[in-house]
Amino acid sequence: xxxxxxxxxxxxxxxxxxxxxxxxxxxxxxxxxxxxxxxxxxxxxxxxxxxxxxxxxxxxxxxxxxxxxxxxxxxxxxxxxxxxxxxxxxxxxxxxxxxxxxxxxxxxxxxxxxxxxxxxxxxxxxxxxxxxxxxxxxxxxxxxxxxxxxxxxx
Numbered sequence: 001x002x003x004x005x006x007x008x009x010x011x012x013x014x015x016x017x018x019x020x021x022x023x024x025x026x027x028x029x030x031x032x033x034x035x036x037x038x039x040x041x042x043x044x045x046x047x048x049x050x051x052x053x054x055x056x057x058x059x060x061x062x063x064x065x066x067x068x069x070x071x072x073x074x075x076x077x078x079x080x081x082x083x084x085x086x087x088x089x090x091x092x093x094x095x096x097x098x099x100x101x102x103x104x105x106x107x108x109x110x111x112x113x114x115x116x117x118x119x120x121x122x123x124x125x126x127x128x129x130x131x132x133x134x135x136x137x138x139x140x141x142x143x144x145x146x147x148x149x150x151x152x153x154x
Contacts, residue, residue, distance in 0.1 A: 012057070040077040043084075044099035047072045051094040073098075085110050 006027065047055045049070035056064070065073040078084055080103060088095055088107055097104045 039079065041080050041100060043074075043076055043078045043080075043103070044097075045074045045076075045088075046096040046098055047074065047091065048094045051091060054091070080106070089114075 006029070046067075049072070052070075052072055055072045055074060059074050059076060063074050063076045065075070067073055080100075084103075085106060088097070088103075089110060097107060
């Protein structure tokens with residue numbers, strides 16, 4: 001992106017507004033038809049209600065359909081590219097891809113690559129198992145003691 005390129009700023013990100021003397025010459029909004037370098041596809045996503053705040057922040061209200069259980073279905077046109085993959089991964093397990101079906105595979109492949117980078121070292125896996133055992137053992141001892149006390153009272 002060049003310094004003079006057209007940019008869009010999200011107004012809700014402005015935390016401290018200050019009126020300045022500086023002025024600018026408004027430019028016309030660029031013609032989107034001539035600027036599209038990639039095709040946009042119909043994307044259908046199902047978001048859990050726990051992440052509704054982000055859905056309402058990041059999608060137009062006309063693209064959101066409220067579900068009976070509180071989840072949100074979003075139908076939007078987006079380019080299917082690496083940006084979309086990363087964007088969807090940012091929702092973690094709070095999003096399910098409904099359409100297009102092949103996008104599930106793209107996301108799964110990316111998640112697998114992330115997993116490989118995190119778990120490259122077998123020693124790391126062994127350490128995690130040891131740490132989990134250490135963390136769980138006091139709980140098991142506590143549970144065992146409670147059960148023994150319960151048997152004594154019977």
